[in-house]
Amino acid sequence: MKKNYPIGIQSFEEIRKGNYCYIDKTALVYKLAESGKYYFLSRPRRFGKSLLISTLEAYFQGRKELFEGLSMGKLEKEWTEYPILHLDLNAQKYDTPDSLYDMLNDMLCGWESRYGTRPSETSLSLRFQGIIQRAAEKTGRNVVILIDEYDKPMLQVIGNDELMTDYRNTLKAFYGVMKSCDKYIKFALLTGVTKFSKVSVFSDLNNLMDISMDNRFASLCGITEEELYRDFKEDIIELGEKNGMTEKETKATLKEMYDGYHFTEKSEDIYNPFSLLNTFAQMRFGSYWFETGTPTFLVELLKHSRYNLYRFTEEMADADSLESIDTMYINPVPILYQSGYLTIKGYDKEFRAYYLGFPNKEVEEGFTRFLLPCYAHLNTGNSSFEIMSFVKDIRKGDVNAFLQRLQSFFSDTPYELARDLELHYQNVLFIVFKLLGFYTQAEYHTSNGRIDMVVKTDKYIYVMEFKLDGTAEEALQQIHDKQYALPFASDSRKLYKIGVNFSEKMRGIEKWLIEEN
Incomplete structure (x- = not known):
């Protein structure tokens, strides 16, 4: 029988009643509810955070019928209904000082219509505090608080420091209420893509257990x-x-x-x-x-921090830095990890450091394609066409066409990138190398002032040396001196040795030389 796939459906009730396929995570949900009280979970977008929140909501509503046939149906015996305050910050566009206030005020008004209000509760945080207390007192049961995409307002104003500070202060006071209302709370979970550390948003809520990197709940989403x-x-x-x-x-x-x-x-x-x-x-x-969309602010962070894209192949980060994005303007790695563009590939126990890399081909190829027009000048403005042309030139042995296309990438180099031309040409070449690697065999090495690259197709082998403010002759001579072509001496494919020089004055490729074997 053909399955119903719950694409875009984040309601646990709708999935269960609509007979959509559901991966049973309820044993972990039960464990979460039973083993602690205050939680924070960070996961990339579209990883099931909203469905997790919805599942917890149904559980704490005592909706036993929705869990029939699932692990939770066997584990839970009492099915108690608790008052639930579910705040979803996903729906609003946050771009003005009033946007966040309007969203929180609307939610508070809805809760106040159910649980009442007091004239003295004039601020957002005082109103939230009063609602929690009255909900517990009126129902005789402590409150469950579920906050979905807690960080959405701040992510939307990255780059706007004034609005970021305003939102952060508002949310810090709002979320901090939960600590002072501890005796009225049964359970609380905040989810988001990123983590703004305890010195900012969570400083007044330091009793949260962060399960984002907790082995017990690693497979809770996904x-x-x-x-x-x-x-x-x-x-x-x-x-x-x-x-x-x-x-x-x-x-x-x-x-x-x-x-x-x-x-x-x-x-x-x-x-x-x-x-x-x-x-x-x-x-x-x-x-x-x-x-579904890559936020452009990630690229701006990479440029602002002068990030060398080659580091994607050998990135490392310590455990503490991965858990906070507060230094993102100088170190974009934690937000790239938390957003799902990098993931853990290994661990150095002695130094408590993680080796990071792209999780899979979808992310690696998609992100690299996304970066090309952000770093390189495209004559056509069409990334797919440029990549296809690049690959076709390489496959048919048209070296000059390949190099002319590469040369065009460096025309009209923006001033802010031209100030550090060596980093800029390294980054563009890295993008080109990665894109070629999806269609050919490609090897790439970099060190101060030079790059060497080997690209192989079924008919051709290209050995390339790139220099900055040297000469094309020196680049070609280095291929000979270092015997870069020696491993291919007995290969039947046609070999090209290519020396390329970048000129800082020209802000691009000044000359190339080609030698055929």
Whole structure:
């Protein structure tokens, strides 16, 4: 029977009543509810945070009928109904000083119509405090507080320091109420993409347990490989048949495209749920998560912090830095991790440091394509066309066309990038190298003032040396001196040795030399 895939549906009740497929996470939800009181969870967008909130809401409403056949149905015996304050900050656009106030005021007015108000409660935080207390007193049961996308207002105003400070101060006071109302609260969970550290938003709420990097709850959002193979067995077979692939090939492609997220050093592989559901619904592989939108502020942070994109291949971060984005203007790595563009690839126990990298091909290729027009000048303005032309030039051995296209990437270099031309040319070449690597074999090395690159196709091998403010002759001579072409001496493919010089004065490629073997 064809499954109903809950794409875009974040209501647990709708999923259960509509007979949509549901990966049973309720044993973990039960564990969460029973083992603690105040929680914070950070996960990338479209990873199921809102569904988790909705599941908890149904559980604390005592909706036993929705959990029949699930793990929770066997685990919970009492099914008590608690008063619930569910704040969803996802729906509003936050771009003015009044936007956040209007959103919070609207939610508070709704709760006050149910639980009452007092004239003395004049501020947002005082009103929230009064609502929590009266909800507990009127119902005789402590309150459950569920806050979805707590950080949405601040993420939307990154770059606007005045509004950021205003929002942060408002939310700090608002969320801080929960600590003073502890005796009236049964359970609280805040979710978001990023974590603004305890010195800012959470400084008045320092009793939160951050489970974002907690092994116990690593698979609370997302789909594990075990869950994928167990609950989507027929879907995998059908996907393979529709795309001319064996079951083994289909599983390998799913893993390459959508797997690879790790939220702790010991976490099992987590697949992107949004991409998996879309793949099975449409029966084709695509960049579903990435195409829902990459925030341009991430690129601005990379540029502002003078980030060398080559570091994506060897990035490291300590545990403390990954848990906060407060230094994002000088170090964009934590927000890239928390947003899902980088993930944990390994762990150095001695130094408590994480090795980071792209989680999978969907993110790696999508993000690299997204970066190209942000760093390079495109004559056509069309990234896909430029990449396709690049690859075609390489495959047919048209070296001059390839280099002319590369040269055009550096025309009209923006002034703010031209101030650090070496970093700029390294970043553009890294993007080009990564994009070529999706269609050819490519190796890339960088050190001060120079880059060497090897690109292989079925007919050609290109050995390239790039210099800054040297000469093309010196670059070509270095290929000879360092014997870069020696590993290919017995290879039947045609070999090109290419020396390229970048000129700071010209703000681009000044000259190239080609030697054929």
